[in-house]
Amino acid sequence: xxxxxxxxxxxxxxxxxxxxxxxxxxxxxxxxxxxxxxxxxxxxxxxxxxxxxxxxxxxxxxxxxxxxxxxxxxxxxxxxxxxxxxxxxxxxxxxxxxxxxxxxxxxxxxxxxxxxxxxxxxxxxxxxxxxxxxxxxxxxxxxxxxxxxxxxxxxxxxxxxxxxxxxxxxxxxxxxxxxxxxxxxxxxxxxxxxxxxxxxxxxxxxxxxxxxxxxxxxxxxxxxxxxxxxxxxxxxxxxxxxxxxxxxxxxxxxxxxxxxxxxxxxxxxxxxxxxxxxxxxxxxxxxxxxxxxxxxxxxxxxxxxxxxxxxxxxxxxxxxxxxxxxxxxxxxxxxxxxxxxxxxxxxxxxxxxxxxxxxxxxx
Amino acid sequence: xxxxxxxxxxxxxxxxxxxxxxxxxxxxxxxxxxxxxxxxxxxxxxxxxxxxxxxxxxxxxxxxxxxxxxxxxxxxxxxxxxxxxxxxxxxxxxxxxxxxxxxxxxxxxxxxxxxxxxxxxxxxxxxxxxxxxxxxxxxxxxxxxxxxxxxxxxxxxxxxxxxxxxxxxxxxxxxxxxxxxxxxxxxxxxxxxxxxxxxxxxxxxxxxxxxxxxxxxxxxxxxxxxxxxxxxxxxxxxxxxxxxxxxxxxxxxxxxxxxxxxxxxxxxxxxxxxxxxxxxxxxxxxxxxxxxxxxxxxxxxxxxxxxxxxxxxxxxxxxxxxxxxxxxxxxxxxxxxxxxxxxxxxxxxxxxxxxxxxxxxxxxxxxxxxxxxxxxxxxxxxxxxxxxxxxxxxxxxxxxxxxxxxxxxxxxxxxxxxxxxxxxxxxxxxxxxxx
Numbered sequence: 086x087x088x089x090x091x092x093x094x095x096x097x098x099x100x101x102x103x104x105x106x107x108x109x110x111x112x113x114x115x116x117x118x119x120x121x122x123x124x125x126x127x128x129x130x131x132x133x134x135x136x137x138x139x140x141x142x143x144x145x146x147x148x149x150x151x152x153x154x155x156x157x158x159x160x161x162x163x164x165x166x167x168x169x170x171x172x173x174x175x176x177x178x179x180x181x182x183x184x185x186x187x188x189x190x191x192x193x194x195x196x197x198x199x200x201x202x203x204x205x206x207x208x209x210x211x212x213x214x215x216x217x218x219x220x221x222x223x224x225x226x227x228x229x230x231x232x233x234x235x236x237x238x239x240x241x242x243x244x245x246x247x248x249x250x251x252x253x254x255x256x257x258x259x260x261x262x263x264x265x266x267x268x269x270x271x272x273x274x275x276x277x278x279x280x281x282x283x284x285x286x287x288x289x290x291x292x293x294x295x296x297x298x299x300x301x302x303x304x305x306x307x308x309x310x311x312x313x314x315x316x317x318x319x320x321x322x323x324x325x326x327x328x329x330x331x332x333x334x335x336x337x338x339x340x341x342x343x344x345x346x347x348x349x350x351x352x353x354x355x356x357x358x359x360x361x362x363x364x365x366x367x368x369x370x371x372x373x374x375x376x377x378x379x380x381x382x383x384x385x386x387x388x389x390x391x392x393x394x395x396x397x398x399x400x401x402x403x404x405x406x407x408x409x410x411x412x413x414x415x416x417x418x419x420x421x422x423x424x425x426x427x428x429x430x431x432x433x434x435x436x437x438x439x440x441x442x443x444x445x446x447x448x
Numbered sequence: 449x450x451x452x453x454x455x456x457x458x459x460x461x462x463x464x465x466x467x468x469x470x471x472x473x474x475x476x477x478x479x480x481x482x483x484x485x486x487x488x489x490x491x492x493x494x495x496x497x498x499x500x501x502x503x504x505x506x507x508x509x510x511x512x513x514x515x516x517x518x519x520x521x522x523x524x525x526x527x528x529x530x531x532x533x534x535x536x537x538x539x540x541x542x543x544x545x546x547x548x549x550x551x552x553x554x555x556x557x558x559x560x561x562x563x564x565x566x567x568x569x570x571x572x573x574x575x576x577x578x579x580x581x582x583x584x585x586x587x588x589x590x591x592x593x594x595x596x597x598x599x600x601x602x603x604x605x606x607x608x609x610x611x612x613x614x615x616x617x618x619x620x621x622x623x624x625x626x627x628x629x630x631x632x633x634x635x636x637x638x639x640x641x642x643x644x645x646x647x648x649x650x651x652x653x654x655x656x657x658x659x660x661x662x663x664x665x666x667x668x669x670x671x672x673x674x675x676x677x678x679x680x681x682x683x684x685x686x687x688x689x690x691x692x693x694x695x696x697x698x699x700x701x702x703x704x705x706x707x708x709x710x711x712x713x714x715x716x717x718x719x720x721x722x723x724x725x726x727x728x729x730x731x732x733x734x735x736x737x738x739x740x741x742x743x744x745x746x747x748x749x750x751x752x753x754x755x756x757x758x759x760x761x762x763x764x765x766x767x768x769x770x771x772x773x774x775x776x777x778x779x780x781x782x783x784x785x786x787x788x789x790x791x792x793x794x795x796x797x798x799x800x801x802x803x804x805x806x807x808x809x810x811x812x813x814x815x816x817x818x819x820x821x822x823x824x825x826x827x828x829x830x831x832x833x834x835x836x837x838x839x840x841x842x843x844x845x846x847x848x849x850x851x852x853x854x855x856x857x858x859x860x861x862x863x864x865x866x867x868x869x870x871x872x873x874x875x876x877x878x879x880x881x882x883x
Contacts, residue, residue: 362484
């Protein structure tokens with residue numbers, strides 16, 4: 086069971102062992118407008134559409150993983166929700182407090198920016214497998230899989246809040262539910278198409294479905310990540326082989342998409358005073374949040390060791406970066422500083438994690 | 449021993465947690481003592497999702513949209529030639545000799561033409577029905593299976609934004625981008641739905657121009673007023689045209705005149721006359737119905753019960769008057785309001801020669817001034833122009849308007865009438881054909 090979980094996670098590319106954030110984010114920064122300008126601002130603007138599809142794809146991965154584990158691991162699911170909830174509360178709460186004292190020049194509400202940082206910080210990518218051979222901590226891997234859900238939901242709320250809409254309250258309320266609606270509708274379309282399609286045309290349907298999730302969500306100004314989660318969960322929970330089909334097909338190109346997200350995040354890093362001022366509390370209070378969250382989660386599930394869990398959940402992985410990137414798409418002014426803080430923090434946390442987990446024996 | 453180990457571990461975790469909390473709180477207090485060094489910048493409006501990729505508005509894109517629109521509406525717009533008017537030109541600089549008539553069915557089109565032009569277009573057979581009070585002219589269009597344009601609901605208009613203005617030249621329709629800063633509803637008792645005031649415009653359109661949305665829906669027909677455009681919505685035009693169709697042509701009723709010429713008020717005239725709206729009298733025909741009643745410089749603010757805030761409103765109201773029925777004009781004379789009664793007369797009585805397409809007024813002691821020349825008429829072919837003064841006709845120096853008209857009518861068929869004309873600083877002799 087443990088091996089199956091770890092293989093799934095490694096195959097989905099959510100493990101830092103498979104996708105080293107610390108390699109690709111700095112590479113993106115070096116190629117980006119701040120340094121070499123190979124990935125110029127114009128190129129990044131044109132990549133926006135692909136990034137939306139990549140976010141949707143990542144959401145589908147998360148949805149598939151969460152749905153498959155939540156049914157069999159209810160206590161772990163509760164523990165993961167508590168751990169991520171505590172981290173979000175600690176990071177967002179401290180940033181709201183500091184933003185008020187610092188008079189940060191944010192374009193939108195400080196609360197929304199703080200929620201995005203909290204959500205990006207709450208996502209985890211526990212050390213899992215290196216080359217699929219060595220188990221690091223299966224419990225932490227479970228929790229890391231499950232604790233992506235709340236950050237994605239909070240990130241979706243922040244994205245929907247950040248996009249200016251008409252003064253009608255119903256439009257704003259509808260925007261909160263739009264990712265779920267898009268995910269369900271497109272998920273249903275995919276479900277109807279995948280199994281009946283011939284093998285040669287199935288790939289086209291899969292890519293088209295993902296493009297539809299990402300495109301529709303981005304056009305409506307809501308989170309493609311959340312829409313993808315809903316679709317992935319739908320495919321996993323509905324009868325049939327839709328989940329297996331899409332997992333098999335996506336396995337062929339998920340690495341390039343995740344790589345694209347990390348390179349894009351690196352290229353989006355803008356060395357600014359605001360980014361530095363967000364980076365410092367993000368690092369400090371994310372660490373605090375993970376430790377407190379790990380302790381709180383261990384109260385729910387006795388199988389968890391608080392200290393170990395907190396340590397293993399330190400690296401934010403791709404999902405945290407994706408949440409920040411998603412916000413940056415709809416709110417470029419603040420988003421650039423947030424992506425910079427989160428991407429740089431992800432690199433730092435991965436180094437911290439490598440040191441901590443190297444000294445700790447498998448659980 | 450085995451139970452003591454987890455308990456000890458939990459105790460250590462709890463101590464670690466407490467330390468973490470204390471350190472974090474201390475860090476928070478420490479960080480809160482700092483201030484961000486930069487001043488807050490102005491709030492930026494965030495770009496819409498994918499906007500950076502998809503919505504880069506350029507002039508080329510706008511041009512492309514207008515080219516598509518031009519092709520789309522080409523078959524829906526008909527050039528309607530204008531007849532002459534007896535009164536002064538409107539304040540707008542460009543008064544076209546054509547106005548666009550927009551198809552409302554397979555064989556009918558509707559145009560907005562000021563009342564006197566409307567009578568002229570009706571008289572020369574261009575119009576099938578005229579509503580002079582509203583300035584609506586319905587023309588019979590060559591039969592076509594092209595669908596009439598879809599009507600845009602006024603509520604759908606977004607401002608600020610771009611619409612398309614359509615005017616016509618001799619060579620066909622011309623489409624222009626029209627930036628609109630604001631759209632306001634403006635109730636008008638003559639119409640069954642509010643008119644639209646388009647303001648904050650970058651440029652004006654000529655009288656009668658058609659307004660379309662950029663995706664080709666018909667908004668209405670426009671009249672310039674000061675720095676705004678007053679648009680009669682497409683729906684109101686359609687209903688008026690339908691009423692005219694069931695009632696039949698009304699152009700056989702003669703046009704009426706008060707025997708005066710007017711012009712709109714600009715800022716300088718408003719300041720000089722202390723009038724905020726109205727039309728100012730520029731000429732009073734000595735033998736007309738207003739002679740001795742109105743003076744040059746009077747500002748007419750109301751005709752009967754209706755406001756005459758602009759040339760268009762004044763003309764529309766005059767067109768509704770009945771011949772020989774006195775009407776009260778609310779006038780501002782030297783800053784003092786006054787009510788003056790004038791009895792309208794038929795326009796063709798003594799000053800117009802419909803056969804020649806010529807309209808005149810007397811310039812006492814000098815001759816007869818040409819007020820208007822109908823396009824394509826005998827007078828136009830003889831090269832008479834508005835502003836010319838006929839100083840000699842039928843062997844008589846300094847003939848008044850009535851004398852010239854009489855001489856034209858008495859001319860035998862096939863003969864020509866020699867007239868002496870002063871045009872600016874030149875003196876000419878012309879031959880006017882009999883009919």
